[in-house]
Amino acid sequence: MAFLRxxxxxxxxxxxxxxxxxxxxxxxxxxESGLENLEQxxxxxxxxxxxxxxxxxxILRTIEGLAVVVxxxxxxxxxxxxxxxxxxxWAVTNLNERDSIMGGDAKLRAAILEIHKAHSPRAVAVVSxxxxxxxxxxxxxxxxxxxxxxxxxxxxxxxxxxxxxxxATGQDVASHALVKHLLPLRRREQGTHVNLLxxxxxxxxxxxxxxxxxxxxxxxxxxxxxxxISDAHRAVEAVLSVPLxxxxxxxxxxxxxxxxxxxxxxxxxxxxxxxxxxxxxxxGEVLGKVREVDELxxxxxxxxxxxxxxxxxxxxxxxxxxxxASQAFAFWHLAQELGLEVVGIKVPSIAKSHAAAVxxxxxxxxxxxxxxxxxxxxxxxxxxxxxxxxxxxxxxPPPVHALRSGIPVLNLENVAILGFAxxxxxxxxxxxxxxxxxxxxxxxxxxxxxxxxxxxxxxxxWYIKQEVK
Amino acid sequence: xxxxxxxxxxxxxxxGAVKAIxxxxxLVPVLHASAGCGLGARFPENTLAGSLAGTxxxxxxxxxxxxxxxxxxxxxxxxxxxxxxxxxxxxxDLYVVATGCVPEVVGxxxxxxxxxxxxxxxPVIGISTPGFKGNGWHxxxxxxxxxxxxxxxxxxxxxxxxxxxVNLLGIAPGLDPFWEGDLLELEAALAxxxxxxxxxxxxxxxxxxxxxxxxxxxxxxxxxWGLEAxxxxxxxxxxxxxxxxxxxxxxxxxxxxxxxxxxxxxxxxEAATHLALAEDRKLRYYLRKAAPTWLSGEFQRRTAIxxxxxxxxxxxxxxxxxxxxxxxxxxxxxxxxEDSRASLVQHIRxxxxxxxxxxxxxxxxxxxxxxxxxxxxxxxxxxxxERLWSIESGAALVEVSAPLREELVLDQSxxxxxxxxxxxxxxxxxxxxxxHAQASGxxxxxxxxxxxxxxxxxxxxxxxxxxxx
Numbered sequence: 017m018a019f020l021r022x023x024x025x026x027x028x029x030x031x032x033x034x035x036x037x038x039x040x041x042x043x044x045x046x047x048e049s050g051l052e053n054l055e056q057x058x059x060x061x062x063x064x065x066x067x068x069x070x071x072x073x074x075i076l077r078t079i080e081g082l083a084v085v086v087x088x089x090x091x092x093x094x095x096x097x098x099x100x101x102x103x104x105x106w107a108v109t110n111l112n113e114r115d116s117i118m119g120g121d122a123k124l125r126a127a128i129l130e131i132h133k134a135h136s137p138r139a140v141a142v143v144s145x146x147x148x149x150x151x152x153x154x155x156x157x158x159x160x161x162x163x164x165x166x167x168x169x170x171x172x173x174x175x176x177x178x179x180x181x182x183x184a185t186g187q188d189v190a191s192h193a194l195v196k197h198l199l200p201l202r203r204r205e206q207g208t209h210v211n212l213l214x215x216x217x218x219x220x221x222x223x224x225x226x227x228x229x230x231x232x233x234x235x236x237x238x239x240x241x242x243x244x245i246s247d248a249h250r251a252v253e254a255v256l257s258v259p260l261x262x263x264x265x266x267x268x269x270x271x272x273x274x275x276x277x278x279x280x281x282x283x284x285x286x287x288x289x290x291x292x293x294x295x296x297x298x299x300g301e302v303l304g305k306v307r308e309v310d311e312l313x314x315x316x317x318x319x320x321x322x323x324x325x326x327x328x329x330x331x332x333x334x335x336x337x338x339x340x341a342s343q344a345f346a347f348w349h350l351a352q353e354l355g356l357e358v359v360g361i362k363v364p365s366i367a368k369s370h371a372a373a374v375x376x377x378x379x380x381x382x383x384x385x386x387x388x389x390x391x392x393x394x395x396x397x398x399x400x401x402x403x404x405x406x407x408x409x410x411x412x413p414p415p416v417h418a419l420r421s422g423i424p425v426l427n428l429e430n431v432a433i434l435g436f437a438x439x440x441x442x443x444x445x446x447x448x449x450x451x452x453x454x455x456x457x458x459x460x461x462x463x464x465x466x467x468x469x470x471x472x473x474x475x476x477x478w479y480i481k482q483e484v485k
Numbered sequence: 486x487x488x489x490x491x492x493x494x495x496x497x498x499x500x501g502a503v504k505a506i507x508x509x510x511x512l513v514p515v516l517h518a519s520a521g522c523g524l525g526a527r528f529p530e531n532t533l534a535g536s537l538a539g540t541x542x543x544x545x546x547x548x549x550x551x552x553x554x555x556x557x558x559x560x561x562x563x564x565x566x567x568x569x570x571x572x573x574x575x576x577x578d579l580y581v582v583a584t585g586c587v588p589e590v591v592g593x594x595x596x597x598x599x600x601x602x603x604x605x606x607x608p609v610i611g612i613s614t615p616g617f618k619g620n621g622w623h624x625x626x627x628x629x630x631x632x633x634x635x636x637x638x639x640x641x642x643x644x645x646x647x648x649x650x651v652n653l654l655g656i657a658p659g660l661d662p663f664w665e666g667d668l669l670e671l672e673a674a675l676a677x678x679x680x681x682x683x684x685x686x687x688x689x690x691x692x693x694x695x696x697x698x699x700x701x702x703x704x705x706x707x708x709x710w711g712l713e714a715x716x717x718x719x720x721x722x723x724x725x726x727x728x729x730x731x732x733x734x735x736x737x738x739x740x741x742x743x744x745x746x747x748x749x750x751x752x753x754x755e756a757a758t759h760l761a762l763a764e765d766r767k768l769r770y771y772l773r774k775a776a777p778t779w780l781s782g783e784f785q786r787r788t789a790i791x792x793x794x795x796x797x798x799x800x801x802x803x804x805x806x807x808x809x810x811x812x813x814x815x816x817x818x819x820x821x822x823e824d825s826r827a828s829l830v831q832h833i834r835x836x837x838x839x840x841x842x843x844x845x846x847x848x849x850x851x852x853x854x855x856x857x858x859x860x861x862x863x864x865x866x867x868x869x870x871e872r873l874w875s876i877e878s879g880a881a882l883v884e885v886s887a888p889l890r891e892e893l894v895l896d897q898s899x900x901x902x903x904x905x906x907x908x909x910x911x912x913x914x915x916x917x918x919x920x921h922a923q924a925s926g927x928x929x930x931x932x933x934x935x936x937x938x939x940x941x942x943x944x945x946x947x948x949x950x951x952x953x954x
Contacts, residue, residue, distance in 0.1 A: 061570035064548035067521030089586055089616035090490055091497025094525030097888050105491075107849075112487040116590060116617045127489045134491065134851050146519045147586045147617060150556060177519035178553050178587065391524075393545045394574055413544055464576075466545065471574045479570060 019271045020196045025188035027180035029056060031267065034367040036182045037389055039477040042374055043382035049371040058181065061479040065391035068175040068186030069145060070095040075190045075215060076141050076173070077103045081245030083137035085109065085127045087120065087155065088145025092177075105135040116147050124158050132166055138245040139169035139198055141190075149176035159197075169245075171197040182365045183390050184264065187215045191268035194240050195275060199252050203276055207253035210234055210303070211278065213265035214241040216340060220432035225260065225286065228435050232308035234299070240268070252276045258299055260434060261285050261342045263367075284373060285342040286434045288350030289320060316436040323443050324353065330450050331355035336405040336423070338362040338396070338415065341388075343433070345373035347409075354443055359403050364390040387476065393417040397467055398476045407450060409442075422460030424453045492850035492870050494818060494887060495660065497616030500526035501624025502583045503546065504659030506632070508686040509695065513577035515609075516548035517564050517595060518585025522616070523548055526659075547571040547580075551587050560588050564598045572607050578692040579639070581632060582611040589615035603638075610635040620848065622793065622819045625657035626710040629685075630717050633698060642696045650697070651675060651746065652683045652704040652718065655711025656732075660819070661793055662887050666898030667732055671707075674739050674901055677760055678752065699724070703749055705742070707732055708795035709825035725749065730825075731798035731832055735807050735905040736764035738799065768807070768902045775909060784916055787811045789860055791853055791867030792886035793819035796899055798832045800866055800885065803905050806836030810912075814860040815844045816853050816867075818886065864916065866908075881919035883911045 019025075028034035033053035040048075048054055069086075073095040076084050084106040086093035093108035107130065109115075109123040128140050140162075142155055159170040173193040175186050210229065214222050222238045229236045237243065239251040257272050257280045259265040269280030281302055286295035293313050300309030335356045337347050341363040351358045358381070366388040377384070385403065387395055397417050400408070408418040411428040419425050426449045431441050465472070495501075499518060503526040506514040516523045523546040549567045551560045564582070571580055580602075584595055599611040612631040614624050653671055658664045665687040672682035683698055684690050704715040704726040715726035727749045733742045740761025747757040778784075788810045790797050797817050804810040815833055817826075830844045845856055850870050857865065857874055865871050866883045869890035875882035884892045885899065885908070898904040 059550075060566045061574050062548060062550045062567070063544065064516055064518075064523035064546040065520050065550060066524055067519060070521050070524065089497045090493045090495065090620060091500050091522065091525050091616040093490075093493055094496050094500065095521070096492075107489055107491045108493050110487050110490045110493065111617050112619075113615075113617050115487070116586065116615075123489060130489055130851070131491070146556075147590060150587070150590050177521060178551055178556055181552060183520060391544050415544075417545060466576055468574055468576055479574075 019267075019274055020192065022192075024174035025185065025192040025267055028182040028185045028188065028365065028367075029180060031188070032263075032367050032369060034182050034184070034365045035388060036365045037480045038366050039385070039387050039395065039480060041382065042378040042384040042386060045366070045374055045386055046371060046378050049368045049374075053368050054366070056181070056483040057480050058483045059389075059392070059479050060481055061394070063391050063394060065389075066095075066183040067177045068180055068183055068189055069143060069177055071183050071186030072143060072173050072175045072190035074098070075187065075241055076143070077106075078219070078241045079104060079243055079245065081138040083107075083131045083135050083140045084143060085124065085131055085140060086143045086145065087111075087124050087127075087148050087153065089116075089147060092143075092145040105131060105137065107131045111147055116151065119151055119153050120148070121154055121158055124153070124155065125162065128158070128162050128166075128170065132168070137168070139171060141171040141173050141193065143173045144175055146177040149174075149178075169198050184365060187264050188267040191215065191240065191265070191271065195268065195271045198245070198248055199275075200249050203252040204249075205253050207250065207255065208235060209250065209254055210236040210299070211251055211254040211257040211272065212236045212238045213257050213259045213268055214238045215261065215264035215268060217241060217260050217434070218430065218432065220430070221260065221434045221438070224432040224435050224437055228296070228312075229299075232300075232305055232312050234303060234305065252278070254278050256281060256299075256302060258283060258295075259285075261340055263340065263342050263365075263369075285346050287343050287346035288439055289317065289353050289436065290349040291346040292316075292435050292439075320436060320439060323440055324355070330446050332357060333407055333446070333450065334359045334403075334405045336360040336362070336400060336403070336408045336418075338408065338410040338412070340364060341366055341370055342373070343411075345370060345376075348377045350439060350442065353439065354446070356446070358384065359405050360385045360387070360399055362387045362389075362396060364388070385476075394467060394471065395476050397421065397465070398472055398474070401472050407446065409446075419456050420459055420463055421465070422456050424449045424456045488847070488849055490849045493848065494850070494868060494870060495620035495622060495820070495848055496526060496624075497621060498614045498618045498624030498627065499523075499583060499585045499616050501621030501626075501657060501660060502612065502614040502628035504621070505625040505628045505657065505686070506581050506583065507546075508658035508664070509690055509692070511578035511692045512632075513571065513575050513580045514546055515568060515571050515580050515582045516546060516585060517560065517567075517582055517588050517593065518548060518551065519587045520548070520550040522585040526621075545575075547575055556587060556591055559591060559593055561593050561595075561598055564588075564593065564595065565601065568598060568602045568607070568609055572602075572609075578608060580607065580609045582609065583614045583628070584611070586615045586617055589613065589617075608639055610638070620820055621660050622657050622710050622821075625660060626713045629654070630714045632695065633714055633717060634721075636696050642693065642700075645700055646702065647681075647697075647700045648702050648750075649680050650683060650701040651680050652698050652701045652715075652724070653685065653707065654704050654714050654726075655706045655708035655795060656686070657708075657710055657793075658686050660887060661796060662889050662892075662894045663796070663885070663897060663899045663904070666894070666896045667900040667904070669896060670898040670901040670903055671705075671733075671742075674743065675746065678743060678747065678756055680746070680750075703727060703746065705729055705746060708793070709821040709829070710794075710819075712825070730795075730828055731802070732795045732900050734799040734803040734899050734901070734908065736761065736768040736902045737807060738802055739764055739901050764902050768905060771906050772808075772909070775913070778913060782916065784913065785809060785811065786863040786881075786916065787813055787861070788864045788866070789814035789816070789857055789862035790885075791816045791818060791857075791865065791871055793817070794821045794825070794829055796885060798829055799899060800908065801833045801842065802836035803908065804866075805838050805840065805842070807905070808909065809838075810864070811840060812837065812842055813840065814856055814862060815842055816856050817844065817846045818848055818853065818868075820846065820848045864912065866912075879919065881912075881915035883908070883915045
């Protein structure tokens with residue numbers, strides 16, 4: 017188990033050649049990614065962005081039966097206060113100045129015992145933070161002692177806030193910790209179900225795809241997001257692991273494959289009619305359900321045909337898309353299906369592995385702007401001002417900067433967009449948002465832009481430089 | 486040893502500092518910290534407490550996003566680069582470098598970088614706000630003092646004492662969700678005395694107002710968190726301060742504030758008395774209007790308040806002293822300095838109408854729930870973190886403290902007659918909504934000190950948003 021023998025997961029930059037700072041167009045990306053790997057780049061001006069801790073907490077907070085202890089100063093746990101959605105019981109060791117010098121092992125121990133007493137969790141994840149990483153606090157020893165004392169899984173999650181330039185490394189760090197410390201050592205039974213690897217998806221998305229699979233007789237369980245500790249053993253009994261987002265769950269899938277021999281099938285995200293059909297077809301081939309998949313696709317396609325006729329009201333709308341890479345590139349096809357024109361794509365990070373997806377539309381739109389960066393609204397504002405889209409579509413933190421500049425926003429954060437039903441939801445959302453754009457127009461009237469005019473005139477890659485090692 | 490915090494609600498010092506700086510037009514925070522430190526500041530406050538007054542949105546905070554190499558070799562050169570580029574990208578009058586834990590542990594020489602920028606004529610100052618130094622309230626208090634302290638090193642306003650100018654101190658933007666409305670309400674309350682309030686935060690408050698703070702004739706301190714700045718202004722600029730200690734909710738406490746301010750400034754008392762009577766008349770008029778509703782149901786309830794010092798004391802005095810609620814429990818959650826606690830308790834007892842009020846201090850949700858379980862209130866004025874307990878125990882909840890989930894606070898206040906009336910309508914709404922709860926006497930029947938309730942082991946999804954995540 018080469019993966020799991022390590023203390024934690026490697027950073028995305030090393031494992032997948034992921035780059036968190038890149039701007040250019042589709043043709044330029046293909047040209048560069050045709051080389052070995054993308055050159056690593058850094059920003060000389062940056063805006064605050066989620067760290068690996070935020071990404072890890074976003075997974076852990078959804079696992080039923082788990083409690084989370086964030087080992088660090090109080091603020092490091094703030095990601096658990098997301099506006100919507102579930103949250104497991106949690107505590108923070110609240111390290112103070114003295115602890116930052118003398119170490120906080122005793123507090124960590126006390127915190128795990130306290131949360132165990134208050135909530136009787138079936139497992140406790142200990143999330144490490146910058147101060148703890150710098151001081152090299154001994155989380156392992158505390159975890160080992162309490163594992164015996166409490167007879168529950170204690171899961172050290174070695175995030176640190178600074179090791180990776182790509183916050184999504186936290187997804188791998190959390191996956192690593194869960195596979196290594198939560199799952200049973202070996203599989204006892206062989207099930208017939210499929211692992212739906214969900215690292216970043218909403219419960220609505222997960223449930224919608226489970227329903228789709230169930231309709232053709234495939235049983236599936238989500239892991240790790242929206243799973244529960246009591247059912248975690250199912251993850252090692254599955255016949256196959258499939259990703260909902262191959263970027264987010266590749267490390268997890270390969271870990272499960274290596275540790276338990278569960279094949280991992282990397283399929284692009286089931287976004288839109290084409291994406292969902294592809295996803296299901298690949299799965300059907302592997303599981304011997306080709307006929308059932310064909311019938312399902314026929315049925316769903318017929319159902320959706322009415323939708324394409326109804327989309328006249330927004331045909332030709334120019335859309336800027338800000339989604340995780342695997343969804344964003346798949347969205348190109350969804351946009352085609354709905355008669356929209358994608359005029360810009362923003363992804364949190366990008367890698368050579370996306371070349372195939374980009375190649376599918378690069379011939380039609382070689383000049384299509386692509387921005388890679390987590391957050392970094394200043395780059396978006398620069399580009400939005402130049403391309404002036406009619407609509408901004410995302411599924412994440414509210415893009416106030418777009419609304420403020422007069423661009424209507426469709427935020428799909430709490431909407432299931434995967435699968436066939438997702439296509440319809442996106443269509444309805446677009447219809448609604450474009451149905452009345454008064455608010456964005458009002459907000460933009462006479463509004464003062466917080467950015468210097470000089471920056472908005474510059475080329476968007478101005479503050480991105482190749483990293484000097 | 487600082488307390489281990491279950492579901493911390495106050496964040497860290499950096500969070501409080503970022504919120505405070507972001508609430509002033511023209512002040513631009515520049516985080517010198519690892520990634521995610523500024524986002525954390527905004528999660529608990531989230532979109533439901535509104536965006537702060539700063540022109541750039543919550544994902545647009547300039548930050549150095551420190552990496553491993555900066556931890557090892559120091560991050561000063563990264564900071565130099567970030568400052569130099571921030572002034573070119575983000576508009577501002579004053580750029581405030583705020584440090585997180587990492588550069589403080591590593592020992593980056595921030596003052597040297599700030600000095601360098603100043604030599605280039607950029608308006609930059611640096612404040613020390615590592616998360617391990619204290620909670621968000623502490624961070625806001627120290628940030629305000631540090632900014633005031635460093636302003637004269639910039640191009641400053643001349644000293645021109647203004648007899649009618651009063652500084653309002655002690656309200657922490659974002660941490661106190663009603664910060665903006667409260668400041669506006671108090672500004673309006675002081676105006677008829679011929680006084681101009683320097684709110685320092687919120688709409689229309691700029692760097693020039695901060696520079697003008699030294700010309701005030703009085704500082705009014707509305708919570709223990711204003712004392713650091715008030716003492717500093719007293720010492721440096723000879724501005725006396727009035728330690729009022731809490732937010733005046735209701736006409737009676739606004740009257741008290743006006744009387745004390747008049748006295749401190751040597752104004753004739755008649756004007757304040759006259760105004761107080763007018764406010765009383767207004768509150769009485771509207772409470773009579775509420776009376777038919779109030780008398781047609783059981784609105785007089787055993788009540789608990791869970792909030793920061795200033796709001797908790799102010800609300801308790803209004804609910805007990807004017808509205809006639811049976812306030813039995815006040816939990817103060819902002820961890821105010823030890824030497825301020827006795828007077829907070831006294832302020833509460835002064836208006837308790839002879840009812841014994843249990844006042845406790847804790848930041849940890851487990852202790853808050855323990856206090857609620859033992860008091861068994863029928864009405865809670867607290868944060869969304871008390872929502873689950875309220876649902877399970879059948880109590881009504883009015884959200885008055887952060888984090889909020891079911892209230893969108895824009896310019897609403899707790900302060901003044903307006904605040905008292907809006908609290909009254911919120912209480913009515915909450916009690917009507919939770920209408921099934923029967924009122925009981927001052928002491929809960931069969932009162933016994935219940936064990937702190939075990940929190941639900943299942944994952945609480947947000948009401949009305951079961952599928953989110």
